[in-house]
Amino acid sequence: MSYYENERNRQQDDFGSNRRSSYTPKVQLNASTGGAGPLPIITTLFAEEITVVDVTISTAGMENPVVLLNFSSIISLPFGVSVTLNFQINKSFNDGATTKVGSTYTFSTLVDLLEAESFCFQFFDSNLSAGKYTYAVELSTNSVIDITPGLTIVNATLSALAVDNG
Numbered sequence: 001m002s003y004y005e006n007e008r009n010r011q012q013d014d015f016g017s018n019r020r021s022s023y024t025p026k027v028q029l030n031a032s033t034g035g036a037g038p039l040p041i042i043t044t045l046f047a048e049e050i051t052v053v054d055v056t057i058s059t060a061g062m063e064n065p066v067v068l069l070n071f072s073s074i075i076s077l078p079f080g081v082s083v084t085l086n087f088q089i090n091k092s093f094n095d096g097a098t099t100k101v102g103s104t105y106t107f108s109t110l111v112d113l114l115e116a117e118s119f120c121f122q123f124f125d126s127n128l129s130a131g132k133y134t135y136a137v138e139l140s141t142n143s144v145i146d147i148t149p150g151l152t153i154v155n156a157t158l159s160a161l162a163v164d165n166g
Helices: 003-014 017-021
Strands: 027-039 050-058 065-077 082-093 098-110 115-125 132-139 144-146 151-164
Touching: 050 065, 050 151, 065 082, 065 098, 065 132, 082 115, 098 115, 132 151
Parallel strands: none
Antiparallel strands: 027 050, 027 151, 050 132, 065 115, 065 151, 082 098, 082 132, 082 144
């Protein structure tokens, strides 16, 4: 048997089908899309948050997982709108109760012409346990849309990258 045949056999033993089936990846990636609107004029606090997009990611088998979230969207703005949108992130672990994480991410503008603007942010979540996490980007109840209705949030994408940092 040649050296190359021996090496190929050794590699097959090291990475054979039985070993692969029990292997847990050290990196997970998932993404989801969503949106909201058209939204009415909102000049007072609304009763509950409006979910724009959510994503679920598993960190099962990871020793010290960390998650990087990336949110991006297009905000379509009607003529004459004055807007302050406050985005927040809610997180749940293994389908349990939700908690707010991160800071508030604010989009604010006064529009003179019909336009669309991109809006994005990132959030890094650490000190996590292995399990299933669901992250949701929501419009906070203290968002304001004044003068003109019809604002829409389109092409909203939320991606989650989980990495074993152990």
